[in-house]
Amino acid sequence: MWIPPKICRVRCALWILVGALVFILVLTPGEALSLNVHGFVDLRSGMRLQDDPSQRDAILNEARAQIDVTHYGPVALWKLRADAVWDEAAGEYEQDFERGYGILDLREANVLVTPLDFMDVKIGRQILTWGTGDLLFINDMFPKDWQSFFSGRDEEYLKAPSDAVFASMFFSWANVDVAYMPGFEHDRYISGERISYYNPMLGRRAGADDPLQVEQRRSWFAEDEVSVRLSRNIGSYEVAAYAYVGYWKNPVGFDVGSGRQTFPRLRTYGASVRGNAGPGLFHVEVGYYDSFEDRAGDDPLVPNSECRVLLGYEQELRRNLSAALQYYLEYMQDFSAYERSLPATQPQRDQDRHVLTLRLTQLAMNQNLTLSLFTYWSPSDADAYLRPLVEYKPTDELKLFVGANIFSGRDEHTFFGQFEDNTNVYAGVRYSY
Amino acid sequence: MNLNNTPGQYLLVAFIMLIVSTAAHAKTELSADEIVERANQISYYAGEDGRADVHMQIKSGDGVTRERKFTLLRKNEGEGKQKFYAYFRAPADVNQMAYLVWKNPDGDDDRWLWLPALNLKKRIAPGDKRTSFVGSDFLYEDVSGRSPALDEHVLVESTDSTYVIKNTPKDPAAVEFSRYIVYIDAETFLPTKAQYYDHSDNLYRRVSAVTIETIQGIPTVMESKAEDLQRESVTTNTFSNVEYNIGLNSRIFTERFLRRPPREVMK
Numbered sequence: 001m002w003i004p005p006k007i008c009r010v011r012c013a014l015w016i017l018v019g020a021l022v023f024i025l026v027l028t029p030g031e032a033l034s035l036n037v038h039g040f041v042d043l044r045s046g047m048r049l050q051d052d053p054s055q056r057d058a059i060l061n062e063a064r065a066q067i068d069v070t071h072y073g074p075v076a077l078w079k080l081r082a083d084a085v086w087d088e089a090a091g092e093y094e095q096d097f098e099r100g101y102g103i104l105d106l107r108e109a110n111v112l113v114t115p116l117d118f119m120d121v122k123i124g125r126q127i128l129t130w131g132t133g134d135l136l137f138i139n140d141m142f143p144k145d146w147q148s149f150f151s152g153r154d155e156e157y158l159k160a161p162s163d164a165v166f167a168s169m170f171f172s173w174a175n176v177d178v179a180y181m182p183g184f185e186h187d188r189y190i191s192g193e194r195i196s197y198y199n200p201m202l203g204r205r206a207g208a209d210d211p212l213q214v215e216q217r218r219s220w221f222a223e224d225e226v227s228v229r230l231s232r233n234i235g236s237y238e239v240a241a242y243a244y245v246g247y248w249k250n251p252v253g254f255d256v257g258s259g260r261q262t263f264p265r266l267r268t269y270g271a272s273v274r275g276n277a278g279p280g281l282f283h284v285e286v287g288y289y290d291s292f293e294d295r296a297g298d299d300p301l302v303p304n305s306e307c308r309v310l311l312g313y314e315q316e317l318r319r320n321l322s323a324a325l326q327y328y329l330e331y332m333q334d335f336s337a338y339e340r341s342l343p344a345t346q347p348q349r350d351q352d353r354h355v356l357t358l359r360l361t362q363l364a365m366n367q368n369l370t371l372s373l374f375t376y377w378s379p380s381d382a383d384a385y386l387r388p389l390v391e392y393k394p395t396d397e398l399k400l401f402v403g404a405n406i407f408s409g410r411d412e413h414t415f416f417g418q419f420e421d422n423t424n425v426y427a428g429v430r431y432s433y
Numbered sequence: 434m435n436l437n438n439t440p441g442q443y444l445l446v447a448f449i450m451l452i453v454s455t456a457a458h459a460k461t462e463l464s465a466d467e468i469v470e471r472a473n474q475i476s477y478y479a480g481e482d483g484r485a486d487v488h489m490q491i492k493s494g495d496g497v498t499r500e501r502k503f504t505l506l507r508k509n510e511g512e513g514k515q516k517f518y519a520y521f522r523a524p525a526d527v528n529q530m531a532y533l534v535w536k537n538p539d540g541d542d543d544r545w546l547w548l549p550a551l552n553l554k555k556r557i558a559p560g561d562k563r564t565s566f567v568g569s570d571f572l573y574e575d576v577s578g579r580s581p582a583l584d585e586h587v588l589v590e591s592t593d594s595t596y597v598i599k600n601t602p603k604d605p606a607a608v609e610f611s612r613y614i615v616y617i618d619a620e621t622f623l624p625t626k627a628q629y630y631d632h633s634d635n636l637y638r639r640v641s642a643v644t645i646e647t648i649q650g651i652p653t654v655m656e657s658k659a660e661d662l663q664r665e666s667v668t669t670n671t672f673s674n675v676e677y678n679i680g681l682n683s684r685i686f687t688e689r690f691l692r693r694p695p696r697e698v699m700k
Contacts (some may be wrong), residue, residue, distance in 0.1 A: 034699050038525050038528045038529075038580070039525075040526070046647060048678045068528075072694070072699050077693060081550075107550075110680065112692075112693055114693075120689065120692070120693060122692075123686065126552065127550070127551060127552045128552060129552050129553045131552050154550075156550045156551050159551055159552075168689065170684070170687075170689055175688070175689070232690075236535065236537075236543045269539070274556055276541050276543065276558075276559055279541075279555060279559060280558050280559065281558035281559065283556075287513070300456065314558040315558060315563060316558060316559070319563070319564050320564060322443070322558060324558075346498075351508070364491065364570045366491075366565060366569075367565055367567070367568035367668070371672070392434045394497070395497060395499070396499050396500060396523070396524035396525070397525065398527075399660075430526075432524065432525035432526040433525050
C-alpha cells in the first residue's frame with residue numbers, strides 16, 4: 001500500500017487548519033453584506049462495460065456532500081467549498097489534498113481582498129481557469145483531474161484546485177492576472193489505481209498492480225509555478241496573451257537513475273482571441289511549449305518542444321440545439337532528432353497530433369432536459385473519446401443523470417486509445433440546497 | 434362672463450385653448466412608430482441605470498412550480514446600447530452564477546456566463562432571442578427588449594386610455610408568431626398587455642403587466658406575467674427593491690465583477 005510521504009501529511013494538516021480558520025471567520029458575525037450557504041448531495045455509480053484484467057468492474061461508487069459558504073464582508077470575500085466524499089471504488093483512501101483522495105476534498109478555501117483600487121488579490125486554495133478551449137487546454141496550465149473526468153464525475157471536477165496567490169490588476173490598457181503557486185500543482189494524472197493506462201516502461205497497458213512510479217516535485221518555493229495573462233477587449237473581441245513558467249503537468253519525463261517518471265521543466269507562451277463571427281462564436285488560441293531541458297530534441301527522456309494551435313466555432317443550429325466544433329494541433333519540434341533518439345522499445349508518436357472535437361447540446365422540456373454529446377476524435381492517433389450525457393431536472397432541487405465515457409483506439413499507447421478498457425457508463429442523482 | 438375683460442385676457446384664453454386643443458390633437462396624431470418607440474424607451478431604458486430584485490415563479494402545466502431569484506443591474510450606454518448584469522440566487526444549482534449581456538440593438542448581443550465552480554467566464558454563442566429565458570415562459574427578447582425595427586407597426590385603435598398596436602414581423606420565418614397586438618397605456622406609454630398569434634392565427638401566448646407603480650417618478654412594472662396558453666404554463670415576475678439612477682459604474686459590467694459580485698447586487 002502507498003504511504004503518503006511526511007510532507008504530504010504536513011500539507012494535509014495545514015489545510016485542515018486553514019479550512020477550519022476560514023470556516024470560523026466565515027461564520028463570525030460582523031457587518032456582513034451577505035452570508036451564503038449552499039451545497040449539494042450527489043450519489044453516483046459507474047461501471048466498466050468490458051473486462052479489464054487489471055481492474056474491478058466498478059469504476060465509481062460515490063457519495064459526495066458539498067458545503068459552499070461565502071461571506072461577503074465589507075473588506076473581504078471569504079469562501080469555503082469542501083466535499084465530504086465516500087467512494088467505495090476508490091483505489092486510495094488515505095487523505096491527500098493534492099491528489100484528491102480521502103474523505104475530504106477541499107475545493108476552495110480562500111479570501112479575496114482589494115488592497116488597491118485597481119487590484120484584487122485572492123489567496124488560498126482556489127480553482128483557476130483561463131483560455132478559450134472547450135475541454136481542450138493550451139495556455140490554461142492549471143491542474144486538471146483526469147481521473148475524475150474519465151470516471152464519470154461532474155464535468156466541473158476536471159478542474160483541480162490550486163494553492164495560489166492570484167493577483168488581478170485592472171488598467172485602462174489591459175487587465176493583468178498573475179497566479180503564483182508556491183508548490184507545484186501537477187495534474188491529477190492517471191496512475192493506474194482506478195483507471196488503467198499505457199505504461200511506457202512496461203510497454204503495455206497497466207492497472208492497479210502496476211501504478212505509475214513518479215518522482216514528485218514537493219519543495220515549496222523552490223519548485224513553484226507562475227502563470228501570467230494579459231487580456232483586454234477590442235470592441236467585442238476578447239484578446240489575451242499568456243505565459244507560464246513551471247513544469248510539464250503530467251509526468252512525461254523519465255529518470256533512468258530512479259527508474260521513475262518525472263515532471264520536466266517547461267515554459268509556455270501563447271495568445272488567444274474570441275468573439276462573434278457571423279451567426280456564431282469563434283475562438284483561436286496558440287501556444288509554444290518550450291521544453292527547455294531538451295531544446296535540441298534529442299533527449300528521449302524529456303519531451304520535445306511543441307507548437308499547439310486551437311480553432312473553434314460554435315453556433316446555434318436551431319432553437320435549443322447548438323453545435324461547437326474545434327480543431328486542435330500539437331506539432332512536435334525537432335522531430336527527426338526525436339526519431340533518431342527514440343529507444344527501439346518505445347512506440348513512436350507522429351510529428352503532428354490532430355484532434356477534432358464536436359459538442360452537441362439539445363435542450364428540451366423548458367430547459368429541464370439536456371441531451372449532450374462531447375466527442376474527441378484524433379485522425380492521427382486513430383483514437384476517440386465520447387462523452388454522452390442526459391440530465392433531467394424534475395424539480396429545482398433534484399437532478400437525475402446518466403452518462404458514459406467511451407474510449408476507442410487502434411493502438412494501446414495513444415492518448416485516448418490507452419483507456420479503452422475503462423469505457424464506462426454511470427448514473428446518479430444530485431440534490432442541491 | 435365678466436364684461437371687463439381686456440383684449441389681452443381674451444388673447445390669453447384663446448392661447449390656452451390653442452395649447453389644449455393642440456395637445457389633444459397631438460395625442461391622436463402620434464404615429465404607430467412613435468408610440469412604439471416611446472413604449473420601448475419607458476419599458477427598457479428608463480433612467481440612466483437601475484437595479485431590481487426579481488423573483489420568478491414558473492407554474493408548469495404538470496403542476497410543478499419552479500423558482501428563479503436574481504438581482505438585475507442595467508446601465509444605458511447611448512445609441513440604444515445597454516449593459517446588463519444578472520446575479521442568480523436561486524435555484525441552488527445556479528446560485529452565485531452571473532450573466533453578463535452587452536446589448537447591441539443593431540446586431541447580436543455579447544453574452545457571458547460566470548460559472549463560479551469553475552472560476553470560468555464562458556462566452557455564450559449568439560442565439561435565437563425567442564428562446565426561453567432561464568426555463569421560464571418569458572423569452573430572452575421579453576427581458577432584453579425586441580428591436581422596434583424588426584416589426585411593422587399599425588395603430589389599430591386609440592382611446593383616451595389605450596393605444597392598440599398591431600405588430601407584424603418583417604421576417605416572419607425568423608419568429609414563431611405571425612403578429613402580436615400590444616396594448617399601451619396612453620398616459621405612461623407602458624405596454625400593459627401583448628397577445629401573440631401563431632401562423633394559424635391562434636392566440637397562443639400572452640405577456641401582461643399586472644401591477645404598475647411609480648418609482649422616482651418613473652412608471653414601473655412591479656409584477657408581470659407570461660402565459661403559454663398551449664402548454665398552460667404561467668410565469669410570474671415580481672420585482673422589488675427597484676431603484677433608478679444609482680450611479681452604476683461601467684466597469685461593473687466586466688470580468689472583475691463577475692469574479693467578485695459588486696456591492697450593488699449584495700445590498
